[in-house]
Amino acid sequence: MTGTDRLPSAILGASGYIGQHFARLLADHPLFEPPLLLGGERSEGQRLDELWQLVEEPPAELTREHFRRLSPAQLQRAGVRIVFGALPSGLAGAVEAECRRRGIHVFTNAADHRMDPDVPLLVPEVNAAHLRALAAGSRHRALLVTNPNCTATGLVLALAPVWTLLRPEAVHVTTFQALSGAGFPGVASLSITDNVVPYIPHEEEKVSAESNRILGTARNGRIRPTRVPFVANCARVAVRDGHLEAVTVVSRRRPSTADLRKAWTAFDPLRRVELPTAPHPPIEVRSQMDRPQPARDRWAGRPDRARGMAAVVGRVRWDPPYLRFFVLSHNAVRGGAGGSVLNAELAAALGLLSQGERGPS
Amino acid sequence: MTGTDRLPSAILGASGYIGQHFARLLADHPLFEPPLLLGGERSEGQRLDELWQLVEEPPAELTREHFRRLSPAQLQRAGVRIVFGALPSGLAGAVEAECRRRGIHVFTNAADHRMDPDVPLLVPEVNAAHLRALAAGSRHRALLVTNPNCTATGLVLALAPVWTLLRPEAVHVTTFQALSGAGFPGVASLSITDNVVPYIPHEEEKVSAESNRILGTARNGRIRPTRVPFVANCARVAVRDGHLEAVTVVSRRRPSTADLRKAWTAFDPLRRVELPTAPHPPIEVRSQMDRPQPARDRWAGRPDRARGMAAVVGRVRWDPPYLRFFVLSHNAVRGGAGGSVLNAELAAALGLLSQGERGPS
Amino acid sequence: MTGTDRLPSAILGASGYIGQHFARLLADHPLFEPPLLLGGERSEGQRLDELWQLVEEPPAELTREHFRRLSPAQLQRAGVRIVFGALPSGLAGAVEAECRRRGIHVFTNAADHRMDPDVPLLVPEVNAAHLRALAAGSRHRALLVTNPNCTATGLVLALAPVWTLLRPEAVHVTTFQALSGAGFPGVASLSITDNVVPYIPHEEEKVSAESNRILGTARNGRIRPTRVPFVANCARVAVRDGHLEAVTVVSRRRPSTADLRKAWTAFDPLRRVELPTAPHPPIEVRSQMDRPQPARDRWAGRPDRARGMAAVVGRVRWDPPYLRFFVLSHNAVRGGAGGSVLNAELAAALGLLSQGERGPS
Amino acid sequence: MTGTDRLPSAILGASGYIGQHFARLLADHPLFEPPLLLGGERSEGQRLDELWQLVEEPPAELTREHFRRLSPAQLQRAGVRIVFGALPSGLAGAVEAECRRRGIHVFTNAADHRMDPDVPLLVPEVNAAHLRALAAGSRHRALLVTNPNCTATGLVLALAPVWTLLRPEAVHVTTFQALSGAGFPGVASLSITDNVVPYIPHEEEKVSAESNRILGTARNGRIRPTRVPFVANCARVAVRDGHLEAVTVVSRRRPSTADLRKAWTAFDPLRRVELPTAPHPPIEVRSQMDRPQPARDRWAGRPDRARGMAAVVGRVRWDPPYLRFFVLSHNAVRGGAGGSVLNAELAAALGLLSQGERGPS
Numbered sequence A, B, C, D: 001m002t003g004t005d006r007l008p009s010a011i012l013g014a015s016g017y018i019g020q021h022f023a024r025l026l027a028d029h030p031l032f033e034p035p036l037l038l039g040g041e042r043s044e045g046q047r048l049d050e051l052w053q054l055v056e057e058p059p060a061e062l063t064r065e066h067f068r069r070l071s072p073a074q075l076q077r078a079g080v081r082i083v084f085g086a087l088p089s090g091l092a093g094a095v096e097a098e099c100r101r102r103g104i105h106v107f108t109n110a111a112d113h114r115m116d117p118d119v120p121l122l123v124p125e126v127n128a129a130h131l132r133a134l135a136a137g138s139r140h141r142a143l144l145v146t147n148p149n150c151t152a153t154g155l156v157l158a159l160a161p162v163w164t165l166l167r168p169e170a171v172h173v174t175t176f177q178a179l180s181g182a183g184f185p186g187v188a189s190l191s192i193t194d195n196v197v198p199y200i201p202h203e204e205e206k207v208s209a210e211s212n213r214i215l216g217t218a219r220n221g222r223i224r225p226t227r228v229p230f231v232a233n234c235a236r237v238a239v240r241d242g243h244l245e246a247v248t249v250v251s252r253r254r255p256s257t258a259d260l261r262k263a264w265t266a267f268d269p270l271r272r273v274e275l276p277t278a279p280h281p282p283i284e285v286r287s288q289m290d291r292p293q294p295a296r297d298r299w300a301g302r303p304d305r306a307r308g309m310a311a312v313v314g315r316v317r318w319d320p321p322y323l324r325f326f327v328l329s330h331n332a333v334r335g336g337a338g339g340s341v342l343n344a345e346l347a348a349a350l351g352l353l354s355q356g357e358r359g360p361s
Helices: A017-026 A072-077 A092-101 A124-136 A150-166 A203-214 A257-265 A333-349 A352-358 B017-026 B072-077 B092-101 B124-136 B150-166 B203-214 B257-265 B333-349 B352-358 C017-026 C072-077 C092-101 C124-136 C150-166 C203-214 C257-265 C333-349 C352-358 D017-026 D072-077 D092-101 D124-136 D150-166 D203-214 D257-265 D333-349 D352-358
Strands: A009-012 A036-038 A082-085 A105-108 A144-146 A170-177 A217-219 A222-224 A230-236 A243-250 A283-285 A311-319 A322-329 B009-012 B036-038 B082-085 B105-108 B144-146 B170-177 B217-219 B222-224 B230-236 B243-250 B283-285 B311-319 B322-329 C009-012 C036-038 C082-085 C105-108 C144-146 C170-177 C217-219 C222-224 C230-236 C243-250 C283-285 C311-319 C322-329 D009-012 D036-038 D082-085 D105-108 D144-146 D170-177 D217-219 D222-224 D230-236 D243-250 D283-285 D311-319 D322-329
Touching: A009 A017, A009 A092, A017 A333, A072 A092, A082 A092, A082 A333, A092 A105, A092 A144, A105 A333, A124 A150, A124 A203, A124 A217, A124 A222, A124 A333, A144 A333, A150 A170, A150 A203, A150 A230, A150 A243, A150 A257, A150 A283, A150 A311, A150 A322, A150 A333, A170 A203, A170 B170, A170 B230, A203 A230, A230 B170, A230 B243, A230 B322, A243 B230, A257 A283, A257 A311, A322 B230, A333 A352, B009 B017, B009 B092, B017 B333, B072 B092, B082 B092, B082 B333, B092 B105, B092 B144, B105 B333, B124 B150, B124 B203, B124 B217, B124 B222, B124 B333, B144 B333, B150 B170, B150 B203, B150 B230, B150 B243, B150 B257, B150 B283, B150 B311, B150 B322, B150 B333, B170 B203, B203 B230, B257 B283, B257 B311, B333 B352, C009 C017, C009 C092, C017 C333, C072 C092, C082 C092, C082 C333, C092 C105, C092 C144, C105 C333, C124 C150, C124 C203, C124 C217, C124 C222, C124 C333, C144 C333, C150 C170, C150 C203, C150 C230, C150 C243, C150 C257, C150 C283, C150 C311, C150 C322, C150 C333, C170 C203, C170 D170, C170 D230, C203 C230, C230 D170, C230 D243, C230 D322, C243 D230, C257 C283, C257 C311, C322 D230, C333 C352, D009 D017, D009 D092, D017 D333, D072 D092, D082 D092, D082 D333, D092 D105, D092 D144, D105 D333, D124 D150, D124 D203, D124 D217, D124 D222, D124 D333, D144 D333, D150 D170, D150 D203, D150 D230, D150 D243, D150 D257, D150 D283, D150 D311, D150 D322, D150 D333, D170 D203, D203 D230, D257 D283, D257 D311, D333 D352
Parallel strands: A009 A036, A009 A082, A082 A105, A105 A144, A170 A230, A283 A311, B009 B036, B009 B082, B082 B105, B105 B144, B170 B230, B283 B311, C009 C036, C009 C082, C082 C105, C105 C144, C170 C230, C283 C311, D009 D036, D009 D082, D082 D105, D105 D144, D170 D230, D283 D311
Antiparallel strands: A170 A243, A217 A222, A243 A322, A311 A322, B170 B243, B217 B222, B243 B322, B311 B322, C170 C243, C217 C222, C243 C322, C311 C322, D170 D243, D217 D222, D243 D322, D311 D322
């Protein structure tokens, strides 16, 4: 696939917070055509810039595009080959399944299909093998690939490089989650100004189930999750973007501090694959005592197209059996729209996006 | 001791954040005379209301009092019988020791003497026995009693009622600490607006060492600390007052949920002692899913004089062996000035404040 | 009227932000019985503490009361003699008119009737004469009295004492308005964190029209508004409670600074009337250079029942013809529920609340 | 001057907040060599990245540069031809004068020389003529040029295009100023969280005096300030960057709304001069009702090198004689370091930077 035959694309739920991040990332993407913006009753007919909510600038290429209401059947007829999913969980599942049925690839941030046995829950640097394994045995005409919950994303990225070194007995994680994780309007300002809210519905359960699935192994076309307790406490803080997580791994092994550090700094499994949105390195380790910080580190990631895609690790303290550190990642980019874009890039690089091309039978 | 012969008192470091909370709490105290306000070079001669930093009103009784610079010798000559310590740790130690040497009781928030073998590190509801044990064997003419670090205070209060039920293998704690924990000027607004800072110097070490000491047992005039790992991650958030802590206890035992809840709600070891600043109950358990919250729960504590003295526990989740909950306490009241005032009230109730009365030999 | 025959009361829209402030203020009021809590479809049957949104404690007397849905006719049959209005403007007007028609007095925060020629727009310290004048000529069986917009309230309180001294040519006002002014959920946290929003719908028009009406004169049963330009710029800031206003009066006269200051400090027109919620003094003038501040001054007002009812004036600068100052008042108390409670107290003191007693004819 | 003979440069006070913005802007500047970083006792010998305070990334070209302590004499010997001033006002004046005496051009953000009769107080789009006029008659070997106070900068930019259309009788301005205006550590977080502080020392006086000077006319080598009252109320809000100002102009004339709008949108006096840091257009007019906002508009300015250099105007309301609008500009970029860099670029374009080349006589 070359830049000259980019895949026709669309964004499901383009008017929401994650949908707009998709628009920002896909406006000038080398593999995908500028996306159709799909909205609901309220956004139909309006222009992207009229409903723009992010503090980042709306993408020049799409600013004057209008939201449309199109069914999966209409998308199929319009020749759309790939959709990016930003519909609210609950609403998303049926639409996504229907798209797949019609031969349209789906890469989605919604939670509905994350635990389906035949759907990859994918973080390319961590479990690319899951994509290969599940795609190989798939009976579907098109791919349906999910990215994990924003909190699980940063967590598994930070854990993956040290996972086998530590063979964890348990992982304790407490989160400082950003406002944009709840989208827009999301958290009321009176709820969070001068405050912390120690509860995010279903978040702790998702972190545990999804992390175990992602860190699991693919065998015979099935994913066998790990069975490590992820003991989570999730809270919301008055920060715009960037989920910070305090992680303590209870380790079964005792690697040296140098080995741990090297595991993180040398980690770059995608270095030989050319994925436009992949950050190199995917994990940035800070040496300052007081990092990572949301305000300073949320946009980590190089090159420019990968801004907000790197996880930032800092304050590493290793008192065996306890490894403690903080990790930060941009919840709406790495843990949202950017995650699914990267997933689609990986699928393209593996040649998996041509399988839907046959069109309707 | 009656209200008519209240003890002459003074506040060391009365111009700082904790010092002003002492002034607020002691202005009309039934056991202690309105305190002398002791300051340094910069505050000497100024009036309390001129340097007032709290958003709470300055106490009417002291508003027009001036800061003075007095040595321990001068305090002794002035007849001061008890001082409350709000000097910065590092500076405080020598002054406090000199006061004790001169027969002036010291109740302090400073860290310098917290680990001295003969100094009680006291939270009355948790380890009143330590005070009795160490006072009994003391060779000093007066008491020197410390209250713990603001983070450890809320933590041990929440743990004490369930400690023997759980016989913990480890305690994991991640903190969301308020700005006032750093005093004034403390944290720069540019450091924390739209941000979290995952580092507070020495905090994690203090939480671990102090919690083990407080939860330890007194035997033969010595304190034997527990040896439970307190695995701490401490961070600063943009909240004015109230330290929130996410706690996970790894339990050796499996009590019922009902037993755990009852342990907390029935906990009130001071119910029969009349201490003016003691909250009843000392632990308030919230049933709402999203509590405790700093903005709503920081002033918990009844009666009125005990506002800000109760610890608030919520979001209790018990998946053996993991007990998870959040606890909140007002760092500058319960975890600061109020803690030491309560300590002094306990000492008074135990008749220990008369021992310094003999004056200089 | 004595405490033993308090008027049966109710709160329209008791589940909202202003409604809950009414509940707080009326729970143990000497003139009114603890109010019925009236709600809509969503709140009906729930308990006050289940829907409590304020950071202040819910009132013990009402915590377990349930929200009810009652029509004005049902309120009348239930013997309710006075309702306090906290319904959203737009919804409120018809319900309030129907209550009045049925002989139930209405004291409301809603905007719908504020400009009705026969309805007092009342701030007791400023234009008590309007209440007397309009009540005298009223053809209604009961009173309907409105309190002004939260921004206008603080403004006219600060202007009233100096109004004739200055005979203003124009008043310029720029506001720093608190989040609670938009109620709950109100302003999205993503809209305001690390931000200011320089627009509040209809606010500038209200400030101008309402201020002119309040400062106008009553003659022959009609209000003649002043015709001073109120040039307003209204913005929202990330503050929980307390509207701050920067005011510049362009003066036609040149009083001395001492006269201006005295006008404010001596101002207390209600000093001889016993209104439980009236602050004495109604204007507190701060001498510190950096006051008033929302965090420190929002709860100004003595005695205790009048907390949040005083306006705080500071940073007075008089460079004729420009008088500049800042004024702060609690938007939800003085500028909301408290304003209407005070209005009702004034009406009671003037003997105007007995007129509805005849009941339905 | 071409890119190949860029002027050797240095930053006075490079470790502070404005100093670091200078470093960011000058690291790869086409007209100036990467600057020497000058610091004081505390920063000497440290690396830029060790003391970096901005949330923006430190410039790759300078990250590992060390701070040095060099006198003006040493700078002269080192061949430095231009210094950018970010020392605190008060300290800056003498050093800057000494640099000029030694033939080193000075472009400074410090206030000390802003009112010197022979020193241009320069905003290139507004009063380039002042630079030409004062440079022509100068008796100095080198230029000393100041940029105005951060608040005055945005204000005069917004006023300049409509100044003659309106012939203002008075200008009322109330500010919502960002935290970074006070540098680092600057405003204590406890002072501003959930708060507004209605006082910034000397700010109101500066806004008035500087605006009148900048908008004045140059004649016979002297600047004749305008004499329009600037009636200012300045306050600090909890926003990281970007000063928002509510402006009301009392107009003597009555242009049409279309003429006013056109005056702003057509304004680009530097369009034909090639200044790398000049934004085109210098004023961006927003049509949305709720703009400008600090979080969304602080980085306005095109092309990329001019990010943060444009002033953003919005909420224009014209009720003659009152023109009301809000203007926002980045206080540390347009109103600080960027302002002086642009001034130096203008001086270079006018050929004024060669005059110091003769070196010491």
